[in-house]
Amino acid sequence: MIIHLATDHAGLELKNSIKKYLIKKNYEVKDHGAHEYDALDDYPDFIFPCAKAVAKDTESRGIILGGSGQGEAMAANRIKGVRAAVFYNGPDDIVKLSREHNNANVLSIGARFMDESEIHRVIEIWINEPFEGGRHVRRIEKLDD
Numbered sequence: 001m002i003i004h005l006a007t008d009h010a011g012l013e014l015k016n017s018i019k020k021y022l023i024k025k026n027y028e029v030k031d032h033g034a035h036e037y038d039a040l041d042d043y044p045d046f047i048f049p050c051a052k053a054v055a056k057d058t059e060s061r062g063i064i065l066g067g068s069g070q071g072e073a074m075a076a077n078r079i080k081g082v083r084a085a086v087f088y089n090g091p092d093d094i095v096k097l098s099r100e101h102n103n104a105n106v107l108s109i110g111a112r113f114m115d116e117s118e119i120h121r122v123i124e125i126w127i128n129e130p131f132e133g134g135r136h137v138r139r140i141e142k143l144d145d
Contacts (some may be wrong), residue, residue: 001027001028001059001061001127002027002028002029002030002057002059002061003020003022003028003029003030003061003062003063004030004032004050004053004054004059004060004061004062004063005022005029005031005032005050005063005064005065006031006032006033006034006043006047006049006051006062006065006072006130007033007034007043007046007064007066007072007111008034008042008043008046008052008065008066008068008072009034009038009039009041009068009111010065010067010111010112011035011064011065012023012034012036012037012108013051013111014109014111014119015031015034015111016028016032017116017120018044018065018119019031020125021069021120021123022058022123029054031112032046032047032049032050032053033046033049033072034046035135043066043071043072043075044066046064047064047072047075047076048051048075048076048079050064050073050106051054051064051075051076051078051079051082051084051106053083054076054079054082054105054106055079055080055082056080058081058105059118060105061078061105061106061107061112062076062082062084062105062106062107062116062125063106063107063109064076064084064101064102064106064108064109065108065109065110065111065115066108066109066110066111066141067110067112068086068088068110068112068113069083069086069087069088069108069109069110069111069113070086070108070110071081072108073085073086073106073108074086075081075138076106076116079105080144081105081144082105082106082141083102083103083104083105083143084098084105084106084107085098085102085106085107085108086108086109086110086112087103087107087108087110087122087126088110088112088113088114089110089111089113089114089118091094092122093124095107095125095126095129096125096129098126098135099126099129099131100129100131100132100136101128101136102128102131102136102140103131103136103140104126106121106133107123107126108126121131122144
């Protein structure tokens with residue numbers, strides 16, 4: 001599975017940690033930036049290419065980061081075929097349900113609300129949680145149409 005990564009300055013350090021972690025787990029990783037710290041960068045510049053890559057390759061997933069993850073998810077969800085779910089700490093069921101019921105193909109993480117070990121744990125849950133299908137398929141089809 002290919003996992004696409006993107007962030008602005010707020011998530012740069014955690015994105016780099018996630019990248020190393022995923023490579024160590026034998027995932028193919030495509031890094032859409034940011035590649036260096038710039039406090040004035042704009043998250044859409046990195047999120048849009050990442051989201052478009054996920055939409056193009058339905059077998060891939062995306063992990064995006066920002067301060068809260070909210071704006072990044074809003075940007076990603078503007079791309080047809082992307083279903084970005086926000087997580088900035090809380091019950092693991094949020095991440096599980098994003099996959100089980102919504103078949104989320106992008107996980108948007110609030111980097112200011114989580115530490116490295118929490119994010120790695122959540123990513124494992126999100127990557128491994130299967131889509132339930134069934135009644136949820138028609139709902140997703142309505143989103144993607």
